[in-house]
Amino acid sequence: MTNYTNYEVEDFLHDDFFINWVLKGADEHNAFWNDWLLNNPDKKSVVENARRIVSSITVQPLDTTLSDTEVDELVGYIKNQLQHKPQNDNVVALKFNFSKYLKVAAILLAFILVGVLFVKTRQAGGPQLQQQLPGKPGSEYFSIINTSTDSKLIRMSDGSLAVLKPGSGIKYLKSFTKAREVFLDGEAFFEVHKNPAIPFQVHSSNMVVRVLGTSFTVKSQKDKQEFKVIVNTGKVLVYKAKKATDSSSDNQNSVTLIPNQQVTYQLKFKKETLPVPLILSKEIAQKEFTFDNTPFSVIVEKINRVYGVHIEYDKALLGNISLNASLSDRPLDEKVKLICKAVNASCEFIDGRIVISAQNK
Amino acid sequence: MIPEQRFLAVTDDSELWDMFRAGDEIAYTQLIKKYSKILFHYGFRICQDKDFLKDCVQDVFLELWNRRLKISPTQAVKWYLFKAVRLRIFREQSKWNRGEALDENYEFLVEFNIESKMITDLESVELSHKIKQILNALPPRQREIMYLRFYEGVDFDSIAQIMEISKQSVHNLLQKAYKNFRSEWLIALLVFWSKNL
Numbered sequence: 156m157t158n159y160t161n162y163e164v165e166d167f168l169h170d171d172f173f174i175n176w177v178l179k180g181a182d183e184h185n186a187f188w189n190d191w192l193l194n195n196p197d198k199k200s201v202v203e204n205a206r207r208i209v210s211s212i213t214v215q216p217l218d219t220t221l222s223d224t225e226v227d228e229l230v231g232y233i234k235n236q237l238q239h240k241p242q243n244d245n246v247v248a249l250k251f252n253f254s255k256y257l258k259v260a261a262i263l264l265a266f267i268l269v270g271v272l273f274v275k276t277r278q279a280g281g282p283q284l285q286q287q288l289p290g291k292p293g294s295e296y297f298s299i300i301n302t303s304t305d306s307k308l309i310r311m312s313d314g315s316l317a318v319l320k321p322g323s324g325i326k327y328l329k330s331f332t333k334a335r336e337v338f339l340d341g342e343a344f345f346e347v348h349k350n351p352a353i354p355f356q357v358h359s360s361n362m363v364v365r366v367l368g369t370s371f372t373v374k375s376q377k378d379k380q381e382f383k384v385i386v387n388t389g390k391v392l393v394y395k396a397k398k399a400t401d402s403s404s405d406n407q408n409s410v411t412l413i414p415n416q417q418v419t420y421q422l423k424f425k426k427e428t429l430p431v432p433l434i435l436s437k438e439i440a441q442k443e444f445t446f447d448n449t450p451f452s453v454i455v456e457k458i459n460r461v462y463g464v465h466i467e468y469d470k471a472l473l474g475n476i477s478l479n480a481s482l483s484d485r486p487l488d489e490k491v492k493l494i495c496k497a498v499n500a501s502c503e504f505i506d507g508r509i510v511i512s513a514q515n516k
Numbered sequence: 517m518i519p520e521q522r523f524l525a526v527t528d529d530s531e532l533w534d535m536f537r538a539g540d541e542i543a544y545t546q547l548i549k550k551y552s553k554i555l556f557h558y559g560f561r562i563c564q565d566k567d568f569l570k571d572c573v574q575d576v577f578l579e580l581w582n583r584r585l586k587i588s589p590t591q592a593v594k595w596y597l598f599k600a601v602r603l604r605i606f607r608e609q610s611k612w613n614r615g616e617a618l619d620e621n622y623e624f625l626v627e628f629n630i631e632s633k634m635i636t637d638l639e640s641v642e643l644s645h646k647i648k649q650i651l652n653a654l655p656p657r658q659r660e661i662m663y664l665r666f667y668e669g670v671d672f673d674s675i676a677q678i679m680e681i682s683k684q685s686v687h688n689l690l691q692k693a694y695k696n697f698r699s700e701w702l703i704a705l706l707v708f709w710s711k712n713l
Binding site: 164165168169171174175178179204207208209210211212213214215217219220221225226229230232233234236237390410411412413416426 | 545548549552553556557560561564565566567568570571573574577578581625626627628629630631644651662663665666667669671672673687690691694698701705
């Protein structure tokens with residue numbers, strides 16, 4: 156047993172056995188200390204002072220807590236995850252199985268769908284895009300402004316996609332090997348290739364949306380200085396771009412979103428959960444993008460509607476071919492490739508357009 | 517899955533832990549129910565994002581189940597889980613904030629109070645207020661150690677493990693904390709003794 160005879164107040168405050176006595180006051184503690192004090196009467200005030208310090212330190216309880224319902228939800232979620240885990244491996248994509256294609260599919264399973272819809276106040280036109288985009292002119296960046304009336308599909312070097320809405324502009328690094336930085340003016344929908352080592356960042360106005368592997372939407376009301384992010388899958392971090400002088404990493408300037416949540420920014424962040432889950436959120440997408448004996452035209456229509464794109468194809472030739480497909484865990488371009496493969500058609504992504512053509516035999 | 521209603525008459529943590537390690541889902545559920553709030557409260561002091569935190573707690577329990585065969589028995593289930601949650605929060609956050617050593621400049625949200633029994637007159641009120649201010653102005657790590665030791669009742673060995681620093685570092689940080697209010701405490705205690713002797 157420790158020799159306490161030379162202990163001062165602070166020494167006692169470093170001693171587990173002493174602190175436990177004050178906090179818990181178990182019988183064996185009491186017996187020891189009562190006995191010790193009898194043998195060391197001169198230490199009474201030192202012990203008493205140390206005891207008072209320990210017992211007087213209290214902590215204000217938190218205002219935020221988990222409710223019993225939330226705990227039950229958590230338990231339910233965990234059990235659900237554990238039950239469904241093995242089944243995920245059994246999801247069969249399509250009935251045709253070329254060995255070469257399977258390899259591609261396996262790699263793509265690591266992708267997580269990310270959608271961002273970015274709307275910004277209109278006052279910022281094309282020219283301003285150029286102004287706010289840092290970096291050397293030309294070489295390092297691709298710069299695209301959509302002047303057409305259809306959305307454009309942008310495929311970036313890491314496999315990430317953006318669906319750029321009419322009247323919007325985007326600028327991104329040609330090479331994503333060091334950083335994945337995208338500057339956006341207007342509105343776009345992103346599907347980001349998961350790569351935790353290099354976060355994907357979308358800059359718009361003075362806001363930054365940071366993604367590891369997830370799906371989200373950003374919108375802002377026209378004519379209002381409002382900025383909105385809606386999440387489909389995974390996790391998204393939204394924060395105000397920091398000034399170089401601002402070194403603090405406080406929590407008020409950022410917000411983390413999980414699926415089916417949205418945040419609006421108007422002077423400050425306001426986070427809420429959506430009443431109806433999004434089609435591209437994982438659970439809904441599994442239902443919506445699993446097709447059983449479905450006509451090609453119906454599938455194309457669904458993709459068009461959900462992603463806001465316009466796929467060009469020969470409806471008379473391909474529209475009525477029925478197929479089975481499970482597309483929910485594929486990014487947009489892979490969805491298109493898969494259904495093309497199934498009907499023995501080929502697809503091209505030219506200048507932002509998606510064109511499907513029946514193969515000539 | 518075994519029916520939920522089956523009653524598990526085990527309240528001892530280490531026993532519950534062993535049953536969970538053996539694959540008992542009821543014991544596992546009981547651990548989640550028992551600790552999710554507690555872990556949430558601790559985690560919230562490190563990161564004040566409720567949803568992010570719920571995710572972290574979920575992930576800790578999911579990983580726990582997946583790794584159950586490799587996990588060793590422990591007497592200190594709570595501290596084991598504290599460490600897991602703390603680690604998870606920093607790991608998840610660092611993904612977002614690459615290049616920023618987050619666990620170095622994290623905030624530890626805690627408001628210390630000085631219990632009122634000791635406060636008997638105006639002079640003591642002022643002193644205790646001052647001590648309180650000093651406590652609440654301590655750097656995050658010192659606050660976390662004070663919180664874990666004096667509020668959660670974690671022994672210094674476990675604190676070192678939870679915070680992933682050496683036991684010596686724990687005591688060094690604590691010493692720094694004490695140094696800040698040493699003089700105020702002494703006066704406070706003198707006032708107290710003179711009133712009560």
